[in-house]
Amino acid sequence: MNTTDLQRDEPQSAAPAPRPFSFLRGFRIIPRLETYPWVVAFAQTIAGKATILALFGLGLYYATWLHYLHNPRWKVQICFLVVVTALPQYRRIVLVLGTVCWAFGIWWQWAEHPQIVQAAISLVLAAAIFFLAIRFRTSWFGRRPVATLLTGFALTVLLASYLPKGGTLRTMSFDFLPVFGAYLWFLAYSLIDISSRKRDSVSLQVGAYQPIWGSSGTPFPKGSAYLRRIEAKTPEQLAVAQLKGLKLLAWSIILDLFLNFVYMPLVHGYLGIPYYEFVFHLSLLRTPFKWYVGWESLIADFLGKLVDFSIFGHRIIAVCRMAGFLALRNTWRPLSSPSIAEFWNRFYYYFKELLVDCFFYPAFLRYFKTWGRWRLFASTVAAAGFGNAFFHFFRDLNYIDELGFWRALAGFQSYIFYTIVLSVGIGISQMRQQKADKKNPGWIRARLISPLCVGGFFCLLRIFDYTYKRYPISESFRFLAHLFNLVS
Numbered sequence: 001m002n003t004t005d006l007q008r009d010e011p012q013s014a015a016p017a018p019r020p021f022s023f024l025r026g027f028r029i030i031p032r033l034e035t036y037p038w039v040v041a042f043a044q045t046i047a048g049k050a051t052i053l054a055l056f057g058l059g060l061y062y063a064t065w066l067h068y069l070h071n072p073r074w075k076v077q078i079c080f081l082v083v084v085t086a087l088p089q090y091r092r093i094v095l096v097l098g099t100v101c102w103a104f105g106i107w108w109q110w111a112e113h114p115q116i117v118q119a120a121i122s123l124v125l126a127a128a129i130f131f132l133a134i135r136f137r138t139s140w141f142g143r144r145p146v147a148t149l150l151t152g153f154a155l156t157v158l159l160a161s162y163l164p165k166g167g168t169l170r171t172m173s174f175d176f177l178p179v180f181g182a183y184l185w186f187l188a189y190s191l192i193d194i195s196s197r198k199r200d201s202v203s204l205q206v207g208a209y210q211p212i213w214g215s216s217g218t219p220f221p222k223g224s225a226y227l228r229r230i231e232a233k234t235p236e237q238l239a240v241a242q243l244k245g246l247k248l249l250a251w252s253i254i255l256d257l258f259l260n261f262v263y264m265p266l267v268h269g270y271l272g273i274p275y276y277e278f279v280f281h282l283s284l285l286r287t288p289f290k291w292y293v294g295w296e297s298l299i300a301d302f303l304g305k306l307v308d309f310s311i312f313g314h315r316i317i318a319v320c321r322m323a324g325f326l327a328l329r330n331t332w333r334p335l336s337s338p339s340i341a342e343f344w345n346r347f348y349y350y351f352k353e354l355l356v357d358c359f360f361y362p363a364f365l366r367y368f369k370t371w372g373r374w375r376l377f378a379s380t381v382a383a384a385g386f387g388n389a390f391f392h393f394f395r396d397l398n399y400i401d402e403l404g405f406w407r408a409l410a411g412f413q414s415y416i417f418y419t420i421v422l423s424v425g426i427g428i429s430q431m432r433q434q435k436a437d438k439k440n441p442g443w444i445r446a447r448l449i450s451p452l453c454v455g456g457f458f459c460l461l462r463i464f465d466y467t468y469k470r471y472p473i474s475e476s477f478r479f480l481a482h483l484f485n486l487v488s
Contacts, residue, residue, distance in 0.1 A: 030250055034243040043239035049085055052242050056081065056322055059249045063315065066256055073214075076102060080212050081322050088238055091231065091324050092200075096207035103210055118179035123209070125180065126187045127202045133194050145191035146358055150390070153184060157394060161405035174401040181397060182217060183209050188358055189223025200224045213319035217395050218351045220316045221327035232324040245321030248329070252314035259307045267300045276301035283479045284471070291485040298483070302459040306334060309348070338450040340429035340457060344384070344422075347458075351391075359387035377427035385423030389416050392467045399470065411470035418464035425457060 033039045042048040060074035080098040084091050103119055133145040141148045157177060163170035186209040193199045208224045221230070232238040267273050279297040282289050313330030320327045330349050337343035345352055360383035367382075368375040392415060399408045460483075464476045481487045 029254065030247050033247060034240045039243065040236060040239050043243055044235045048239070049242075052246055052322075053078070053082060053085060056242075056246050056249060056318075059246070059253060060319075063249070063253055063256065066253070066260070077212060077319055081319070084323050085238075085242075088232070088235075088324060092204050092207060092227075095211065095323065096203060098212040099207050099209065102212040115175065115179050118176045121176065122180040122183050123206060126183055126190070126209070127206070129187060130190050130194070130202050130205060133191055137194075142194075145194065146188045147362065149184070149188060149191060150358075153181070154390075154394060157397065157400060158405050161400050170401075174397060178397045181394060184394075185217060185354060185358075185391075186210065186219050186223065188354075189219055189225070192357060193223060193225045196225055198228065200228070211320075213323060214316040217391070218348075218354055220313070220330065220350055221320060221325070222350060222353055222357075226327075227325055230326050232326065237326070238324050241321045241324055241326040244326065245318045248314050248321065249318035252311045252318065255307055255311050255314070259304065259311070263304060263307065267304070273297055273300050280479055283482060284475055288488055289482075291483060294479065294483045298462065299459060302455075302462055305462075306331075306347070313348075313350075335455055336447070336451055337454050338447075339433055340425045340454055341433060342429075343454050343458060344426055355383040355387040355391070359383035373431070376430060380427040380430060381420075381423040383423070384426050385419045388419040388422070396467060408470075412467075414464045414466050414471060414473045414476050417473055417476075418461060418466075421461060421464070425461075 043052060057074070057078040060078060064074050076098075080094070084094045084098075087094060103123075104116060129145075129149065133142055136142045160170065160173035160177060163173060189208070190202075190205045193205070205224045208219065208227055211220070214220065221227075232241050268275065273296045274293065276297040279289060279294055283294075310331040317327050317329055328349060332346050332349070334343050334347040337346055360379050363382040364375065364379035368378045371378055389412070393409065393412055399411070402408075403411065460480070463480055464473070466476070478487060
């Protein structure tokens, strides 16, 4: 019997049974264009760059038109992208010029109240603080620049709140402080960068201050040191970054269409679920409503805000990528998070990074060294708890101007409770994760039960997530009790 007969006589293994919907495993709404060599090669040509810029500009225009916004922002951004694509070797210089022009428009031409003088003073003051921190590296300020900056800003706001209401000095103070506060955390990243051997000059640092691609009080994406790390160094890297930027903009438009033409009409129109703000207002007025209506409105609002916040972050990062900086997304699949810490990382990545850089690392490296395994937990509470509350309290200076410092702080009690519960939850989640890494949880627990529990935690915690409307914390607890039918 030859070898062929032996092979023929051996039992043949059965073909694996096809899994349900296996044909969808590799399906993507937007193909991974950056993985196709011919697409990347085409994107490096003049025709390819022009095509990508034209499609991106069309997407920016459509996104603006979709919200009926009469804002020239998309025009300024596309002009900036054309220049920075044509002159990649001068990318950082073009970024500085574009950011300064953009800031000039924000604080003067396109704003309701002209504040160009305050913005100019803020940038000059930021440059002076950056220079002094470098000049006096051995002083307390040079060794603790971020802590000194934040403490000084807080004390200045406190002193300004004691000035006579209606007085010229108080008015000037609260005209200037919100503008400087808009640059506060960008300056903090510059001060962190002073310890780097390859730190940028103060002029290049300004390019990351409220950059032309957009941002909030949270720097997107971090500071100048991060831009150096993610900047495209070759034509191929630039092509990949721009293709990913175009894809991310397209994805944000798809999410926007889904939110405004499918989700909102279905949830609040066809199903008739009331808006969460309306139901919470009913609770404030002691107007009775069914307990399940509270759940419906809260869950609908939570999911809607997730999509809306994803759109916001995607569009900023899309422009950043088109400029040649391959930044990570701000929001990435938070509902699939298996833990509270993972959700926090995926939902608002750059805010989490800000708290880590400005509060977690200083606390972890300088304090709690004798706490053993609780050192991580204490540093997490310092960042997600204290740092989170500090950021939001000093972001809304109009409340401090209107109510006074201590009354505004008392009215902030609901959000302070939110940060305490959140930071404790994240700390416990991190400690549990160290033990869970040694185990192999099943698919149902890892992909279904855990994400549902995590999503439920953040959904309920949203009841206390109030920074703009200052309600007593008792009202938040009352609404929570209403969800469980404990009050009428």
